[in-house]
Amino acid sequence: xxxxxxxxxxxxxxxxxxxxxxxxxxxxxxxxxxxxxxxxxxxxxxxxxxxxxxxxxxxxxxxxxxxxxxxxxxxxxxxxxxxxxxxxxxxxxxxxxxxxxxxxxxxxxxxxxxxxxxxxxxxxxxxxxxxxxxxxxxxxxxxxxxxxxxxxxxxxxxxxxxxxxxxxxxxxxxxxxxxxxxxxxxxxxxxxxxxxxxxxxxxxxxxxxxxxxxxxxxxxxxxxxxxxxxxxxxxxxxxxxxxxxxxxxxxxxxxxxxxxxxxxxxxxxxxxxxxxxxxxxxxxxxxxxxxxxxxxxxxxxxxxxxxxx
Numbered sequence: 001x002x003x004x005x006x007x008x009x010x011x012x013x014x015x016x017x018x019x020x021x022x023x024x025x026x027x028x029x030x031x032x033x034x035x036x037x038x039x040x041x042x043x044x045x046x047x048x049x050x051x052x053x054x055x056x057x058x059x060x061x062x063x064x065x066x067x068x069x070x071x072x073x074x075x076x077x078x079x080x081x082x083x084x085x086x087x088x089x090x091x092x093x094x095x096x097x098x099x100x101x102x103x104x105x106x107x108x109x110x111x112x113x114x115x116x117x118x119x120x121x122x123x124x125x126x127x128x129x130x131x132x133x134x135x136x137x138x139x140x141x142x143x144x145x146x147x148x149x150x151x152x153x154x155x156x157x158x159x160x161x162x163x164x165x166x167x168x169x170x171x172x173x174x175x176x177x178x179x180x181x182x183x184x185x186x187x188x189x190x191x192x193x194x195x196x197x198x199x200x201x202x203x204x205x206x207x208x209x210x211x212x213x214x215x216x217x218x219x220x221x222x223x224x225x226x227x228x229x230x231x232x233x234x235x236x237x238x239x240x241x242x243x244x245x246x247x248x249x250x251x252x253x254x255x256x257x258x259x260x261x262x263x264x265x266x267x268x269x270x271x272x273x274x275x276x277x278x279x280x281x282x283x284x285x286x287x288x289x290x291x292x293x294x295x296x297x298x299x300x301x302x303x304x305x306x307x308x309x
Contacts, residue, residue: 005210005238006030007231008163008195010221011065011091011135013098015273019258022058023251024224027232030217032062036093039068042077053081054262061088063133067096069105069116071123078128089131089160090124094150097137097169108169111140111150118153125158133161135197138182141170147182148189155190162186163219166198173222175199180212187214195219202230203237210238226277228255249308252278256305260298268296275301282308 009016009024011033021032034052041049055062064081068074078090094117096107103109110117117134124132134154139145151162164183171177178199187194197219200206206218224230228251233243255274259267275292279285288307295301 006195006217007234008197008217008219009033009224009231010163010197010219011036011093012221012225013096014270015225016221017052017259017263017270018054018056018059019255019262019267020225020228020274021062022056022258023255024228024231025059026251026254027229028235029059029231032059033091034062034064036065036067036096037077037081039066039070039073039077042066042080043073051263053084055084055086057086060086062086063089063091065091065093065135066124067093067101067106069110069120071116071119074120075123075127078124078132082128082130087130089133090128091133091135091163092121092124092159094134094136095165097172102169108137108140111137111146111169112144114146114150114153117150118157121154121157121159131160132158133163134159135163135165137165137167137169138179138186139168141168144168145179145182148185151186151190151194155192159192161193161195162190163195163197164215166196180209183209183213183215187216193217197221200234203234203243206234207238225274226280248278249305253302253305256298256301267298268300271295271301275304 008031009029013035016035037049037052053064064087066077082090093107094110101107136147136150138147164186166178166180166183183196193216195217196209196213196215200218200220201223229246236243259271276289279288
């Protein structure tokens, strides 16, 4: 039955915009999430926030992810964003390790304050008319592995689902630091669905993480950047089938078309991160990446595609 487990696209700041989400969606994503949105920015009507919250019919169901440490601000944002035409849930970020987020007591810094996690989830659940899910880490550091405690409080507050990144904040994203046994501990501690996240790079690692944690689904993030087809590969592997054939150049082309359609002014810069990953494995990848670093217009990127074998 593992082939029926849902696959989630992880929210990724600066990367997981609508164009990327829709590109991944072509390969079997079951649930999407926006880039993280500041609850305070929503409260104060920040114009840039509207761009982060843009969603489309091709990415359903989708949750809008909020971050913040003030329950009242999160409640306001959850109520307001939950009323958007294309929004199927609110996701709360208690896992972001980035210093500027943590420095404000937000993201994974909240793992140090379980009672505040409870208050934030409770406020969002009471304010929103949609399901509220939460994304956490296994703890702040190796001396404070409290994911199960935080998860139980989130469940008590009304969370509908918990996604657990199997690293601490101190681990950041370092290889070799994943703690799947701590994800499994969360799964045993709560009755709501638990989604495992971390180090899923292919079908084999996906199956391994499922077996190690017993979770209800998988969340894939960084491995999808430059390889949005990973979802179809994982699905095939879990079903005991060969990976489907793909046309990498056409996938890149479709992504480019979407990116410049949705964000014509900033896509040239933002696609650099994606192209650096897409070009891995191609002959002459280093020189191709150097050329990509000078691309600004859609035409520049399309010309680069013609150089690919």
